[in-house]
Amino acid sequence: MAGSAKGILVAGSEDARLSAGKGRACVSADTIFALSSGMPPSGVAVIRVSGPDAIAAVVALTGGSPPLPRHMALRGLRGADGDSIDEALVAVFPAPGSFTGEDCSEFQVHGSRAVVSALAEALGSLGLRPAEPGEFTRRALRNEKLSLTQAEGLGDLLQAEAKEQLRLARQSASGALATLYEGWRQRILHVQAECEAELDFSDEDLPPGRQDALAKAIADLTLELGAHGRDNVRAERVRAGIMVVLSGPPNAGKSTLLNLLAKRDVAIVSEEAGTTRDILEVSLDLAGYAVTVVDTAGLREASSAVESEGIKRARHYGEAADILVSITAPGLKDAVLSREADFQLWNKTDIAPAPAGPWLALSLRTGAGVDAFLEALTAKVARDYGLGETVVSGQQRHQAAVSDAATHLSRAKDYLQSGSEAQLVLVAEECRMASMALARILGLVDVEDILGAIFSSFCIGK
Template sequence: MIAHQNTIFALSSGAGRAGVAVIRLSGPAAGQTLCALLGRDHLPKPRQAVYAPIRDPQTGERLDDAVAIYFAGPASFTGEDVVELHTHGGRAVIDGVLECLSRQPGLRIAEPGEYTKRAFENGKMDLTAAEGIADLIDAETAAQRRQAVRQMAGELGALYEDWRARLMKALAHIEADIDFPDEDLPDGIVPVVRGDLIAVGEAITRHLADNRRGERLREGFQIVILGAPNAGKSSLLNRLAQRDAAIVSEIAGTTRDMIEVHLDLGGFPVTMVDTAGLRESGDVIETEGVRRATARADNADLRLVVIDRDDWPTIDPEAARLIDGSTILLINKVDDLGSADIPKVWNGTSAGGAKLELPVLPISAMTGQGMESLLQLLETRVKEGLDFAGPVPLTRLRHRRALESASDHLDRGMKTDIAELAAEDVRLAVREIGKITGRVDVEDLLDIIFGDFCIGK
C-alpha cells in the first residue's frame, strides 16, 4: 500500500447543471477536512450519510446543505480515507465548494484517473479491472456495458492470474531441479512439467484467436459504404443515421473525405463510414479521398457496395476490386424501376479470384424502401462479429501484445530439455502476463493507462 502525502479532490459527477453533484476527496486529510466543513470535532460514523450545512472553514460562509459520507480506509474505493459530498448540482455551488477545498491545507485537485490509480496502487484492483472502469464510463451500448462490467468485476484478471499461477508452479519445479540436483526429484523435470506448459500455451492461443472481438466491441464495428459517384452512398448514410450527416448532391465528387456516423445496432456499437466515390479523377483532393476510402475499406469489418439501379448488373470496376466475403451489394434507386429482376444472391469472384456468394438487397435511400431488411441483415452481421460466450475476451492491444510475447516464450521453452533455458523462457512468459494485471513493474504504463480517464474517477 502506498501512503500518499497529498489529499486529492475533484468533481466526480458529470459537469454541468444537475440536481445533485458528487465531490470526492481521498487521502490522509480527507477526514479532518470533512470535520472542518461540518464544523465538528469528530467524524461521522463510516458509511453513514449525514445531512448538514457545509461552511467555508476560513470565512464561515454557508456554501450549501449537503449529504456527507465518510469511508474509512482501507475499506474504500481507493483504500485511503475517502469523503463524498453530495451537493446541489448548480454551477455556483460546485465552484464554491471546489474553491473552498483548494484553500485547505494538504489538498490538491485530482489528476485524470488518479482515484482509480490509487485504488490500483493500494491493491483494490488490478490493471484489467481499472481498464474495465474506464470502458464502463465510455460505454455507449448495452454490449459494451456488459463487457466492461465483466472486466471491472475481475473476470479477465482472474483468467490471467490463473495462467500466471500455473506457470509459476511449473517454474518452481524447474528451478528446484536446477538448484537441488541431488535431491529426490524426477529425472528430467522439464518433460514432466511440459504438459502444464502446453496446456497454458494452448489456452493463450485460443484466447488470442478471438477475431479481436473484445477490441472491436470497444472501438465499434466498422462498416464502410463504397461505390461509384452518385450511386447514393451519402443518401444511404443519412437514411441510416436518420439525419443529414452527409451532403447530398447530383454533382459527382461531392464527398471528398470520410464521414463517420456512430450507431447502436441491436445493442452493439457501429461506426458507419461514407466514402468518396470510387473513380479516376484529375482532382488532387478527390484522388486523396478515393485513396482514403480504399484504405478504410481494407480494414473494414463489413463493406456495403452501393450500385445505381440503372447500372445493374454491372459493378463499377473500382468497387469490384474491393469486394470480398464481407460485402453486401445494395442496388439503390429501385423506387422508380422496381426490383423484380434483382436476384437475392450474387455469384461471382473477388479480385483475388475467390468464388463469392454475396447477399443482394434492393433499396431506395430516398424513400426508405428496403431499409428494414437492410437493418435486420446488418444487426445479424454485427452480432455474429461481436457477440460471444465464454470467458471475457481481451480488450486492448497491450493485452494482445503481452500474450503473444508470452506465447512465443512458452513455445521456445517447450522445445528444449535444458532446464536453465526452459526456466528463463517460462520466467519471461510469467513476466509478460504479469504486465497485463500489474503484478510486475509497470510504472512506465501507468500514466498512459490512467491518463485516458476523466477527472474525478
C-alpha cells in the same frame, strides 16, 4: 509456508557495502511513461516520461533536436513506421530539474484514445515501459524531489490513487480480470513445476511422457494470451466505434443509405454522379454497439483533382474498414476494391431485379429489403465484436504485462520444441519471467508456490 515475506525476488537484508547516499540522485535503469491526464477522450492528453531515455524519446519521435529545457514547442510526432501520430506540444526537463529528479519529457497531444495508444505504442517500441502505479512518485521520493510538506500531504494523495485503482478495477471486470490472470499464472506455475521437477528431481522415477503435455500446456497458454490481446483490441474497437465503410461506384446510393441510416441529412445526396467528394461520417447506435458509418466518394475515374483525392481516401478507408459494404445498382460498373466486401448490396430493385449472385437486394427508394440488410449488419457486428462474457482489459499496464508474458511463453515454446534437454532450464526461466509479468499485475510469485505444485503432483523422494 511459515514466512510472511512473499516474492520470487525475496531480498536479503544485508549488503553493508551499499548505502543510500543522501542527496545523491538515483538514476533508474529504465525509462517509464504514463498518461498523466484523465482518461481520453479529452481535449488534451498529457503523457509523461521519466528516466535515462526520456529526452532521446523526444528526439526519436520528433526526428529533430529537443526543445530548450522547460520550453514548450510544437512538433510533429512519428512512430517507428514513419506514420504520423499527432502534432504535439513537447517539453523536456533534464535532470535534476524535473518532477522525478531524472530526465523527464512531456507530450501534450490531442486527447483521443487512438492518438494516446499510438504514442504509447511508439514509446514502447523505443524500449520504454508503462509505469507501475505510483512509480513516478516513488522515483521523485527516491531523488528527494518532494518537499517535506508535499511528503506530508502524500498520504492522502496516494490513498486517492488506490481508491481510483480499485474503482477502475471493479469497473473493468468486477474481479473477473484478476481471476483470469490468476488462472493463467497458476497454469504457468504448473508448467514451471513440471520443468523444475525434471531439473531438481531428475534422479526420481517421474512418470514418463510428460513432455507432450508440457508442450500442449505452453501452446494453449500462448494461444489464450494472444487471443486475450486481440480481445482487448476488439474491446478497444467497440469503445472507439466500429467503422462501417460504404463503397461503390458513383450513383449507387451510398449517400442515400447513409442518410437512411442516420435518419437525417448528412450527405449531399443528388443524382449527379461524383457528388460525394469528401468523406462523411455518421455515428449511430446499432443494437448497443457504437458504429461509425463512413460514406466515401464513388469509385471511378476521377474527373477533377478534388474528386481524385476523395477517391484516394475512399480506397484508404475501404482498406481500414471494420466492415465493408459495397453497393451497386442496375447499369453501373462494379468498382474494384482490393478487399472482399462483407456485404454486397444491389440497390434500386424498383428499377431492375438483382441478377444471380451473392447480392443482398434492396431498394433505398421504396425501403424494400432495407430492414433485412440492417438485421444482417447488426448480426455481423454482434458476431464479430460481441465480447459476451469475455473478460477484457483496457488498461495499458495490463496489456503490456500480458504481451510481455505471451512473448516469454512463445520463447519457452520454441526452446521446448528444440527438443534439447539442455534448453529445459531456459524453458523454466522463460516461464518464470512470464509468470512474473502476470505477477506484476497481481502480486508476487513465491518459489514455495512452485515447490508446492511439484510436491502435490509427483511422488518425490527416495
